[in-house]
Structure formats: C-alpha cells, structure tokens
Amino acid sequence: MEVKENGTAPLPCLSKYVDPSSEESHRYYLARRNALVMLRDRGYDVSSEDISLSLDDFRNVYGERPDVDRLRISAKHISDPSKKVKIVFFSGMVKVNAIRSIAADVLSQETITGLIIILQSHVTNQALKAIELFPFKVEIFQITDLLVNITEHILKPEHRVLDDKQKKRLLKKFSIEEKQLPRVSKKDAIVRYYGLEKGQVVKVNYRGELTHVAYRCVW
Missing domain, CATH: 3.40.1340.10 (RNA polymerase, Rpb5, N-terminal domain)
Known part of the structure; x- marks a missing residue:
C-alpha cells in the first residue's frame, strides 16, 4: 500500500x-x-x-x-x-x-x-x-x-496461586468442596502463564471502584 x-x-x-x-x-x-x-x-x-x-x-x-x-x-x-x-x-x-x-x-x-x-x-x-x-x-x-506479559496489563486483575495448605484452609473456611468453587479453564491465558493443573486454585483481586476478591479452581 x-x-x-x-x-x-x-x-x-x-x-x-x-x-x-x-x-x-x-x-x-x-x-x-x-x-x-x-x-x-x-x-x-x-x-x-x-x-x-x-x-x-x-x-x-x-x-x-x-x-x-x-x-x-x-x-x-x-x-x-x-x-x-x-x-x-x-x-x-x-x-x-x-x-x-x-x-x-x-x-x-x-x-x-x-x-x-x-x-x-x-x-x-x-x-x-x-x-x-x-x-x-x-x-x-x-x-x-x-x-x-499479560500479568502486567493494567486491566488484568492480580492473580495469586494458592498452595495446597491455603486451598484446604479456604475450603474449610467456607465449608465447601473443590467442585463448588467457580471454575476457570486450563486454556485460560493466566492459567497457561502459571502452568497450573486441574484442581489448583487462584485468588483473584479485582481493583477498581468496587474492590473485591474471588477464587477460581482450574478445571
């Protein structure tokens, strides 16, 4: 052109x-x-x-x-x-x-x-x-x-991977089972970035006018 x-x-x-x-x-x-x-x-x-x-x-x-x-x-x-x-x-x-x-x-x-x-x-x-x-x-x-680096994008919430002990404490705290956690696909860009496996849990910190925390289980 x-x-x-x-x-x-x-x-x-x-x-x-x-x-x-x-x-x-x-x-x-x-x-x-x-x-x-x-x-x-x-x-x-x-x-x-x-x-x-x-x-x-x-x-x-x-x-x-x-x-x-x-x-x-x-x-x-x-x-x-x-x-x-x-x-x-x-x-x-x-x-x-x-x-x-x-x-x-x-x-x-x-x-x-x-x-x-x-x-x-x-x-x-x-x-x-x-x-x-x-x-x-x-x-x-x-x-x-x-x-x-997708984790550094201004619009991407902060993700933190929980270890096994932290995951157990989370499930005990809310009296739930792993399958009751909201899911995230293994094909998700953040999941691939951290190399996560099925069953691992990530803590997602959303920051903005309304700051809140969510948990996602890789599925």
Missing part, C-alpha cells in the same frame, strides 16, 4: 523502512525475557541479570538473527530443586523429526520435569503425537503469546 502526502508522488510503505533482521531479534528478545519472568513467577530460580538484559546487549550476545538453540533456558524450582524446566525455541514449522531431535538432545543431557516449547510457526499433527510420548508435561506457546 502506498500513501500520498499533499497530492505529491506516493510515498513508499512504511514497512519498507523496517529492518527484518532487527524485527526478528526484537521478537526473540521480548519472548525470551517474558519467558524468564514467567519462570520466575512460577517459582523458578532465574537470573535477574538475564531478565534485565537490554535489547542492544541481547543483540550483541545473540546477533540480529539469533540461533534459536542458543536461546534455550534451563531453571530449577527454588523450593524444590528436583523440579527442572527447559525452554526451547523453534523458528519454523515443527515436524516430528524436530521433536525426536529435541527428545534425544534434552533427555540425554539432563533430567528435566517439564518442557516449554516456543514457536514461530506451528506444529504438525505427527509432532503433537510425538510430544504426547514425553514422560513429563510439555507446554506450547506461540512467540506472539510472550511478546507482552
């Missing part, structure tokens, strides 16, 4: 001024940083230096067109070091051979209890079936899911 200005000759589309390589590194920078913050919010030990890395420093380290294998992240849970998660990035369509390669690479080098895959494209049906064979939980995010 071209744009005319004051009846003069048409100006070239502004997208022509965008450096594709810079855009690519910027997307990976944002996705990786927000993935690190997501892990930290889940209770994993993540370096604050990695989170605060500037875009320029990111480009100095990983280049304008980052090698996705270098962007991988490994982290242990602070309260339970036996829990270890790995994040891997894919730049193109993910086929079954790519999943087999990741399985051979990751499982042969370290013991992990969770895997997060961040995609630029999509996963084939055969690859999805291969993912189901992993002996631990595998989560899939599109890179666009992580370009912003």
Whole structure:
C-alpha cells in the first residue's frame, strides 16, 4: 500500500523502512525475557541479570538473527530443586523429526520435569503425537503469546496461586468442596502463564471502584 502526502508522488510503505533482521531479534528478545519472568513467577530460580538484559546487549550476545538453540533456558524450582524446566525455541514449522531431535538432545543431557516449547510457526499433527510420548508435561506457546506479559496489563486483575495448605484452609473456611468453587479453564491465558493443573486454585483481586476478591479452581 502506498500513501500520498499533499497530492505529491506516493510515498513508499512504511514497512519498507523496517529492518527484518532487527524485527526478528526484537521478537526473540521480548519472548525470551517474558519467558524468564514467567519462570520466575512460577517459582523458578532465574537470573535477574538475564531478565534485565537490554535489547542492544541481547543483540550483541545473540546477533540480529539469533540461533534459536542458543536461546534455550534451563531453571530449577527454588523450593524444590528436583523440579527442572527447559525452554526451547523453534523458528519454523515443527515436524516430528524436530521433536525426536529435541527428545534425544534434552533427555540425554539432563533430567528435566517439564518442557516449554516456543514457536514461530506451528506444529504438525505427527509432532503433537510425538510430544504426547514425553514422560513429563510439555507446554506450547506461540512467540506472539510472550511478546507482552499479560500479568502486567493494567486491566488484568492480580492473580495469586494458592498452595495446597491455603486451598484446604479456604475450603474449610467456607465449608465447601473443590467442585463448588467457580471454575476457570486450563486454556485460560493466566492459567497457561502459571502452568497450573486441574484442581489448583487462584485468588483473584479485582481493583477498581468496587474492590473485591474471588477464587477460581482450574478445571
């Protein structure tokens, strides 16, 4: 599309001024940083230096067109070091051979209890079936899911995940069973962000003219 200005000759589309390589590194920078913050919010030990890395420093380290294998992240849970998660990035369509390669690479080098895959494209049906064979939980995010941190949005209420003891106290306090709590889907963006499982409960603080608290059980 071209744009005319004051009846003069048409100006070239502004997208022509965008450096594709810079855009690519910027997307990976944002996705990786927000993935690190997501892990930290889940209770994993993540370096604050990695989170605060500037875009320029990111480009100095990983280049304008980052090698996705270098962007991988490994982290242990602070309260339970036996829990270890790995994040891997894919730049193109993910086929079954790519999943087999990741399985051979990751499982042969370290013991992990969770895997997060961040995609630029999509996963084939055969690859999805291969993912189901992993002996631990595998989560899939599109890179666009992580370009912003949804928990920091001004319109998003504050969510806090209850541990098992807090959940039991809540049910006892109101003399109810788990199934009587309002439900939230496992596909909900906040549920996916925190990696929650069925039965976990989140406390939601709504702030505005009328401040109130609600509880939701993942279902």
